[in-house]
Amino acid sequence: MSLRGFVRPDGTTGARNVVLVLPSVVCSSHVAEQIAGHEAVAIGHPHGCGQVGADAAHAAEVFAGVAAHPNVAGVLVVGLGCETVQGADLAAEIGARGQRVELLTVQGSGGSRTTVECGREVVTMLLAKAAAHRRSDVADAELVVGLDDPAAPFAHALRRLTAGIGGRLVEPEEGSGTLTHAELAARGAQVLVSWCPAGEAPRGFAVCPVVAVAADDDELAAMPDDFDLSGGASPDVVAGEVLDLVRSVFCGEQSASERRGAREFELRRLTRSM
Amino acid sequence: MSRTDASGTEAGSPAAVAPVGDDLTVTGYRRGDGRLGVRNHLLVLPARGSASLAAARIAEMVPGAVAVAHDGKGVAEPEEERISRTLLGFATNPNVGAVLVVGVSAGDAWLADALRSAGQRAAFVALAEHRGTLGAIAASTPLAEGLAKELAGEGRSAGELADVVLGLECGGSDALSGITANPGLGVASDLLLSCGGTSILAETPELIGAEEALARRAISPEVAARVRGVILGFESAIRGLGVDVRGAQPSPGNQAGGLTTIEEKALGSAKKGGRAPVTGVVDFAELVGTPGLYVMDTPGHDIEQMVGMVAGGAQVVAFTTGRGTPTGSPIAPCLKISTSTDLYERLAGDIDLDAGGVLTGAESLDELGARILATIAEVCRGRLTASERQGNREFALSRTRYA
Numbered sequence: 092m093s094l095r096g097f098v099r100p101d102g103t104t105g106a107r108n109v110v111l112v113l114p115s116v117v118c119s120s121h122v123a124e125q126i127a128g129h130e131a132v133a134i135g136h137p138h139g140c141g142q143v144g145a146d147a148a149h150a151a152e153v154f155a156g157v158a159a160h161p162n163v164a165g166v167l168v169v170g171l172g173c174e175t176v177q178g179a180d181l182a183a184e185i186g187a188r189g190q191r192v193e194l195l196t197v198q199g200s201g202g203s204r205t206t207v208e209c210g211r212e213v214v215t216m217l218l219a220k221a222a223a224h225r226r227s228d229v230a231d232a233e234l235v236v237g238l239d240d241p242a243a244p245f246a247h248a249l250r251r252l253t254a255g256i257g258g259r260l261v262e263p264e265e266g267s268g269t270l271t272h273a274e275l276a277a278r279g280a281q282v283l284v285s286w287c288p289a290g291e292a293p294r295g296f297a298v299c300p301v302v303a304v305a306a307d308d309d310e311l312a313a314m315p316d317d318f319d320l321s322g323g324a325s326p327d328v329v330a331g332e333v334l335d336l337v338r339s340v341f342c343g344e345q346s347a348s349e350r351r352g353a354r355e356f357e358l359r360r361l362t363r364s365m
Numbered sequence: 366m367s368r369t370d371a372s373g374t375e376a377g378s379p380a381a382v383a384p385v386g387d388d389l390t391v392t393g394y395r396r397g398d399g400r401l402g403v404r405n406h407l408l409v410l411p412a413r414g415s416a417s418l419a420a421a422r423i424a425e426m427v428p429g430a431v432a433v434a435h436d437g438k439g440v441a442e443p444e445e446e447r448i449s450r451t452l453l454g455f456a457t458n459p460n461v462g463a464v465l466v467v468g469v470s471a472g473d474a475w476l477a478d479a480l481r482s483a484g485q486r487a488a489f490v491a492l493a494e495h496r497g498t499l500g501a502i503a504a505s506t507p508l509a510e511g512l513a514k515e516l517a518g519e520g521r522s523a524g525e526l527a528d529v530v531l532g533l534e535c536g537g538s539d540a541l542s543g544i545t546a547n548p549g550l551g552v553a554s555d556l557l558l559s560c561g562g563t564s565i566l567a568e569t570p571e572l573i574g575a576e577e578a579l580a581r582r583a584i585s586p587e588v589a590a591r592v593r594g595v596i597l598g599f600e601s602a603i604r605g606l607g608v609d610v611r612g613a614q615p616s617p618g619n620q621a622g623g624l625t626t627i628e629e630k631a632l633g634s635a636k637k638g639g640r641a642p643v644t645g646v647v648d649f650a651e652l653v654g655t656p657g658l659y660v661m662d663t664p665g666h667d668i669e670q671m672v673g674m675v676a677g678g679a680q681v682v683a684f685t686t687g688r689g690t691p692t693g694s695p696i697a698p699c700l701k702i703s704t705s706t707d708l709y710e711r712l713a714g715d716i717d718l719d720a721g722g723v724l725t726g727a728e729s730l731d732e733l734g735a736r737i738l739a740t741i742a743e744v745c746r747g748r749l750t751a752s753e754r755q756g757n758r759e760f761a762l763s764r765t766r767y768a
Contacts, residue, residue: 117668118536118690121757135434137761140616141666144608173537173618173688198537202712203691203755292415292469292492313470317497351498353418357436362606363765364666365570 094234095226095342096281097161101189104233105161106281106341108224109298110217112167112210113158115181116140116174119196122203123169126210130218131167134297134356139176146361151176151184153358156277159188162298164221166190167213169206172198191220226343234258236337237280240269243304245322248330249284256334271357272296282337282346286322293317295353300346302336304329319347387739389560391528392521392746393680394462397484401528402459403680403745406431406696407513409465410456412473413439419498420467426506429513430465431695433760439473444764451650451762452476454676457483460696462516465509467501469493488512521747526738527561529745530653532674532682532697533637534568536667538615539622539687541704543633545733546685546720550702551639552734553683553741554658558641563653565674566638567661569599574628575635579660583643591646595662602765618688637685649763650676667692669763671699681744683737691715692759693752698744701751702737717751 097105110131114123116139127133134157138150154176158166166185170178182194193213200206236253238246241262253260261280263270272283276299283301287293289310293303304322305311311321319336322329340346394402409432411420417434424432433455442448453476456464463486466477470493477489490505492498533554535542554564566572572579576596583589615624624630644657650673653659663673667690671682675697682697684690687704689712703709706721718740722728728736744750 117759117761118692120759121691121755137436137668137759141664141669143603144606171537171618171688171690173616173621173690175616177617197691197715198689198712202689202715203757204714290470290472291413292498294415295418313493314497316499317492351418353498355414355418357414360764360767362608362767363602364664364669364763365603 093228093230094338096229096233097164097224098227098229099161103161103279104229104281105163106300107162107298108164108221109162110165110214110221111158111163111298112169112214113154114139115154115168115170115176115178118171118174119169122197122206122210125207126167126169126214128211131214132297132354136356136358138358140174141364142175143362143365147175149361150358151181153273153277154181155184155188157273157298158185158192159190160276160298162281163190164224165217166192167210167217168192168194169210170194170196172196191217193217230257232257234338234341235279235281236260237272237275237278237283237299238262238286239272239275239283240286241265243286243322245304245326245329245333248326249333252330252334271359272299272301273356273358282341284333284337293348294355294357295348295351297354297356300340301348301353302333302340302346303348304333317347317351387735389526389739389742390746391524391526391742393524393528394459394519395522395524396459400459400678401524401680402462404460404696404698405462405516405519406460407463407465407509407516408433408456408461408696409467409509410452410476411435411437412466412468412476413437416467416469416473416492419492419501422502423465423467423505423509427509427513429517430509431758433695433758435760435762437762440475443766447649447764448762451672451676453479453483454650454652455672455696456480457485458675458678458680458696460680462486462519463512464488465490465505465512467492467505486512525560526557526742527656529557529741530563530565530678530680531557531741532565532567532671532679534667534670534674534682534684535634535637535686536684536692537686537688537690538619538624538630538633539704540624541724542685542687543636545723546687546702546704547633547636548730549720549723549733550637550683550685550737552730553737554637555639555641556734556738557741558656558658561656563656563659564638565653565659565661565677565679566635567663567674568634568665568670569596569662570603570665571634572596572631573600574631578632579635579638579643582641588643588645592643592660595646595660599662622687647677649673653678664763666761666763668759668761672760673763681741683741685720686716689715691752691755691757693750693757695758695760698750699752700740700744714755715751
């Protein structure tokens with residue numbers, strides 16, 4: 092059985108066809124959200140300035156990785172103008188990775204209101220170009236699944252099953268804890284699998300559907316609308332259910348995160364803000 | 366013996382005298398602890414990051430409600446004390462009339478309980494009690510509407526400048542920051558203090574290089590030692606990360622704006638604090654005490670700093686900018702002051718006041734300071750700032766340790 096996805100010019104395959112409005116800094120996040128409206132996706136985040144050294148480089152790398160992701164059809168970078176992670180540098184890096192990218196800065200566009208006006212025109216253009224893309228048949232081997240917690244009881248079985256169909260499971264290195272959804276996406280995962288400890292609610296992600304697995308049947312029963320399935324059964328059974336759902340979601344079925352409109356973006360910070 | 370600061374002017378009581386003629390009255394909402402709110406917000410506060418979506422949606426549907434989004438991890442935070450101090454301080458700011466805490470399960474109710482113990486009106490809703498995010502939104506919207514309606518029905522009463530805690534901030538500085546807007550704001554701060562009010566000077570990394578000038582203005586040797594300790598401590602903490610602050614700052618935008626070194630930036634930045642004595646030094650998000658000028662230990666990150674000052678009690682923020690930035694606080698009016706008329710005209714919708722007249726001679730620093738203070742009073746009476754009109758409600762948690 093094959094999958095249906097959006098084949099990008101560089102040969103990678105997307106499970107979604109998102110137009111992304113990416114602020115390079117917290118200061119332009121509100122403008123980015125106003126530009127995106129309901130049709131495009133904006134990542135609101137508190138980063139991009141007051142960061143130094145490896146921490147600033149890591150933020151810029153994750154932003155570029157998420158923006159150049161195959162689930163993304165086009166990007167508008169919205170900078171402020173004086174930030175550490177410069178919008179112009181970020182847009183250049185995204186373009187160098189083969190992504191369609193446009194750039195606006197608030198300081199260079201006459202302030203918030205005019206930036207929103209210009210940005211809406213750009214997004215309308217990007218949405219029109221994205222709408223021309225169609226899904227086509229792609230091989231199972233194109234599937235890259237991201238798992239946020241290698242301690243999930245079904246992790247080993249999911250690794251085995253995904254490899255069995257020729258796909259790839261991206262996950263944190265053993266013993267290194269969890270990876271944020273942004274980092275998993277930056278490593279190419281088109282669909283994310285989230286394993287939630289008891290008492291915690293699952294989160295969505297900006298440009299990828301998240302298949303959320305509850306710790307057990309009780310957790311699922313408490314928040315059935317936010318979880319996709321329970322992790323309470325045997326690891327092999329859970330992994331099989333997860334992979335089946337991941338395949339359906341890849342091809343267009345909405346995950347719970349998408350149904351509730353959860354488009355979070357969490358960046359792992361390496362050092363404190365300056 | 367009289368002491369002098371770096372600019373050679375005498376330290377001690379503010380030289381400026383509150384001008385007569387300007388309307389400097391203040392009105393607001395008197396809280397149980399005696400503090401005055403200049404806004405009366407319903408704050409929808411997620412107890413942890415995974416409840417942020419529900420909080421945002423609830424606030425969107427309820428006129429008068431504001432939400433914050435954050436990436437907090439509840440009680441599992443490595444810096445749990447700093448994070449809860451921030452959330453509690455922010456949600457008990459007198460500008461907040463009531464709080465709806467949104468948690469995941471009943472275990473998150475501690476935040477609402479803590480707010481009530483601090484005298485704040487607080488309600489609680491848990492995702493797990495309503496089948497998840499969408500159910501919690503539907504179930505709590507009528508509750509939020511009821512609270513918002515109650516707050517909207519409350520009238521303002523008389524206050525005074527002595528009630529005001531002013532957060533001093535600069536962001537996107539340029540070579541004019543230390544010449545026009547910052548010293549002008551310093552005059553306004555001195556005037557406010559002479560009326561019995563309080564100011565907070567923060568952004569520790571942007572004070573590196575100005576530590577001696579500030580320490581000499583401390584009211585006691587103990588406060589002077591804390592001023593030096595906080596500023597040099599930040600510098601050494603950053604150096605411990607393998608980064609030379611004095612090389613990494615100023616930011617690209619500061620450099621494009623004509624600033625060459627962090628010391629130059631710092632001496633300009635510290636001018637926001639005027640010439641008044643330094644009354645005390647407080648930790649990030651720590652509530653300021655008796656009236657006076659405080660130094661708060663915050664990052665220079667514009668939003669983390671603003672959150673820290675507002676959590677520390679600031680009801681209003683005055684924010685100077687040379688490059689231009691639209692940011693604001695969800696609960697405190699933020700008054701933007703441009704360093705030049707050129708910027709004011711280019712980013713008109715984002716800026717409230719222009720300090721550029723100082724450069725052309727159209728206005729003296731004393732006149733500018735008086736105008737800033739009169740505008741702060743007006744904002745405290747209800748005038749909306751540019752960031753409030755545009756719905757800028759940025760929020761960020763400040764952490765010092767990362768894995």
